[in-house]
Amino acid sequence: MKIVTRFAPSPTGYLHIGNIRTALYSWLFARKNNGKFILRIENTDLKRSKDIFIKNIIETLKWLKIDWDEGPYLQSQRLDRYNHMINIMLNNGNAYKCYCSKKKLEQNQFQQNIIKNNIRNCKCRNIKNTISSNKPYTVKLHISKNKHITFIDTIRGKITFQNNILEDFIIRRSNGIPTYNFCVVIDDWDMKITHVIRGEEHINNTPKQIHIINAIKALIPSYTHVSVITDTLGKKISKRDNNFNIIKYKENGYLPHAVLNYILRLGWSYNNKEIFSLEEMKKLFNLKNLNKSSSIFTIKKLNWLNKYYLNKLSEKDMLNYLKNFFNKKNIDINNGPKLKDLYKIFYNRCNTLNEISNLCIIFYKNPTYNKKLVIKKYLNNNTKIILYLFLKNINHIKIWSTKNIDYVLKKILSKLNVNFKEIAMTIRLAITGIENTPPINNILYLMGKKKIIYHIKNAISFIKFNNS
Ligand SMILES: [Zn+2]
Incomplete structure (x- = not known):
């Protein structure tokens, strides 16, 4: 038997960690067993399905290099196939038309809650389908009573649902669109899916799907319902977050x-x-x-x-990423130190490529001083003297080296009644606009004298302007 798995997301939101996890497990299971992996987009919820989310599904899978052998199939393009099957089921008595109004069905639901475990189906169940009416109708599956549905879940073992707690359910709505569970079954059957790997929220759909599978005499696939993912507070993660x-x-x-x-x-x-x-x-x-x-x-x-x-990561890949990053932001990297020299100083302290990029960027663009608390604290009339002294002293540096930069910093420290942190932070914010950078002497050395003088002068103007 050739193993066939599928990933079948609904395009009603951006793919989240949980979606991708079932995609990954299905894909790996197919790949390990030399099987087939199919991508199917379940977009019969026309109101909530959006093209932008279909694009997101494809883009995300491609980014993660999860490749598929068939698809993407769109359920919205398979309506004829579903309706063909529904007509067969109507003809052979596995399904029937229900003309009850929504209100009446809700009343029924209410009664069920009272009688609990003794489901009443509406009268339409016993009316011959040959009767035609212009009234709108839904199509319901005719469920055989006094039986149970049992299936083996790979993770949880045997799971049994009693039929007498399940009423005949709708497989096609009055607007002509088949329901979720129906489309899933027909698709899995047509696509010869052998293993269904999906989230545990689908356990309750499984008995309904097996009822449909039995009605059309298809094969029941193997089911694996993967447990939920929660945030650190124990809340189930969702597409909305x-x-x-x-x-x-x-x-x-x-x-x-x-x-x-x-x-x-x-x-x-x-x-x-x-x-x-x-x-x-x-x-x-x-x-x-x-x-x-x-x-x-x-x-x-x-x-x-x-x-x-x-x-x-290879140097080539790292540089490619960084160059792309700067291109997108329209930042010219020819006017500054070589990226190759920069990232090596930063990447050990960073978790992501963006963190590295955001540190590299300070060498190519002018800092922005917003009026954040930290900037207020370090760029004000009291600290202005640090910038003046620094400006005056670095003008005298002939050979631009970390040693000579350190010498200037120490000189300022000895002249002023402040600690080194205050000096470093003031200069750091003046030349970069950010508070977390590698050691200040490294930054100064790489940035170069000309740029530093330019930034320091701007910072002094900023202080004057904001304190006058
Ligand atoms: Zn009815």
């Missing part, structure tokens, strides 16, 4: 492989191994080692992994 959207990590300068490695371990383990190359992932992944309990997303661990892979 921007902090978990994968694209945000791309934009913030995380490396795709670091993200993949992090997500792999978020719910799966292989002894105590933390670092996995792509080849190792494909070779070692199995369903048996998936965690039964929920997983907690922590940025600290992702940062740790990203730092690890940043250290492994």
